[in-house]
Amino acid sequence: SDPDLVARAAAAKAALGTKVFVLGHHYQRDEVIQFADVTGDSFKLAREAAARPDAEYIVFCGVHFMAESADILTSDDQKVILPDLAAGCSMADMAVLSQVETAWDVLTEVGVAADTVPVTYMNSSADIKGFVGRHGGVVCTSSNAKRALDWAFEQGQKVLFLPDQHLGRNTAVLEMGLSLDDCVLYDPHKPGGGLTPEQLRDAKMILWRGHCSVHGRFTLDSVNDVRERVPGVNVLVHPECRHEVVTAADFVGSTEYIIKAIEAAPAGSAWAVGTELNLVRRLALAHPDKQIMFLDRAVCYCSTMNRIDLPHLVWALEELVAGRVVNQITVDPETARHARAALDQMLALPG
Ligand code: 13P
Numbered sequence: 001s002d003p004d005l006v007a008r009a010a011a012a013k014a015a016l017g018t019k020v021f022v023l024g025h026h027y028q029r030d031e032v033i034q035f036a037d038v039t040g041d042s043f044k045l046a047r048e049a050a051a052r053p054d055a056e057y058i059v060f061c062g063v064h065f066m067a068e069s070a071d072i073l074t075s076d077d078q079k080v081i082l083p084d085l086a087a088g089c090s091m092a093d094m095a096v097l098s099q100v101e102t103a104w105d106v107l108t109e110v111g112v113a114a115d116t117v118p119v120t121y122m123n124s125s126a127d128i129k130g131f132v133g134r135h136g137g138v139v140c141t142s143s144n145a146k147r148a149l150d151w152a153f154e155q156g157q158k159v160l161f162l163p164d165q166h167l168g169r170n171t172a173v174l175e176m177g178l179s180l181d182d183c184v185l186y187d188p189h190k191p192g193g194g195l196t197p198e199q200l201r202d203a204k205m206i207l208w209r210g211h212c213s214v215h216g217r218f219t220l221d222s223v224n225d226v227r228e229r230v231p232g233v234n235v236l237v238h239p240e241c242r243h244e245v246v247t248a249a250d251f252v253g254s255t256e257y258i259i260k261a262i263e264a265a266p267a268g269s270a271w272a273v274g275t276e277l278n279l280v281r282r283l284a285l286a287h288p289d290k291q292i293m294f295l296d297r298a299v300c301y302c303s304t305m306n307r308i309d310l311p312h313l314v315w316a317l318e319e320l321v322a323g324r325v326v327n328q329i330t331v332d333p334e335t336a337r338h339a340r341a342a343l344d345q346m347l348a349l350p351g
């Protein structure tokens with residue numbers, strides 16, 4: 001990265017001292033990660049934000065829904081800053097509040113809403129988390145989806161899982177013993193979700209038709225291809241990948257799980273990793289004694305995570321030094337109150 005920008009970021013951080021706390025998601029660029037006080041997956045970062053009551057400014061190097069969650073979990077006088085407002089998430093954008101309210105009306109008409117517990121992946125807007133909180137549900141991340149679903153099935157007969165069909169299906173089928181037939185796919189662009197009342201009544205998991213454009217690119221061919229090229233390779237993927245990819249893989253887990261699995265792997269072992277490329281590249285550099293490769297032949301960054309670059313980080317920090325708060329992310333108090341209930345329920349899950 002540009003040495004001038006590196007020096008400016010370091011100087012601005014030093015000038016701000018403990019007033020600023022910089023969080024960096026594992027998918028961020030190296031040039032940004034070097035300035036993170038803490039790195040983590042979305043679950044760890046939500047907890048870290050909640051655990052920093054003294055930091056006046058939380059600079060969130062991640063995407064919009066993560067900054068919203070940080071704002072919800074921090075106190076009113078703390079300010080959360082997203083260095084580039086264009087850092088959204090295509091998956092989170094696939095579930096819009098009005099669509100989810102319509103879906104709930106459909107469940108109500110069919111007579112199953114009272115038995116249904118909504119569960120939303122962290123990768124959703126504050127509006128959706130607020131909806132889930134209002135209806136007695138819970139937020140989950142890729143590291144605690146099973147625990148969240150176990151809890152939800154103690155509260156009701158069915159789950160409406162938002163917005164990532166793959167995390168919902170993979171967790172239900174591979175970790176909880178449900179069958180593929182227990183799951184139905186609700187398409188918000190079709191009347192009634194494209195499902196019959198019988199299908200909605202029979203289903204245990206109603207999966208929202210959303211997916212991650214990055215993890216959704218890995219295919220069964222990517223797995224077969226790497227196994228042919230690298231005999232004995234371990235295939236390790238994120239649960240946002242398609243069901244057939246996760247089923248064909250050797251290991252599946254959140255970004256924190258992936259990092260720990262690579263750290264614990266014996267020297268000389270080979271690993272094909274199906275997650276965002278910035279993280280896979282860093283893992284390969286940090287473990288030169290192991291053969292770490294990207295699962296697919298094509299390059300696969302999260303383009304919105306990559307919006308946060310060193311120039312944007314320097315700008316946000318220097319503005320703070322000058323006493324100006326730019327790109328603050330705020331959630332309205334009513335939405336925040338309900339979303340907080342669903343987030344607190346997640347933080348209180350046992351285990
Ligand atoms: P985790 O950080 O929960 O592993 O999620 C991955 C991701 O896609 C974040 O946007």
Ligand code: SF4
Binds near residue numbers: 063089123212213214
């Ligand atoms: Fe969203 Fe996927 Fe990017 Fe994560 S990796 S921010 S889920 S598009």
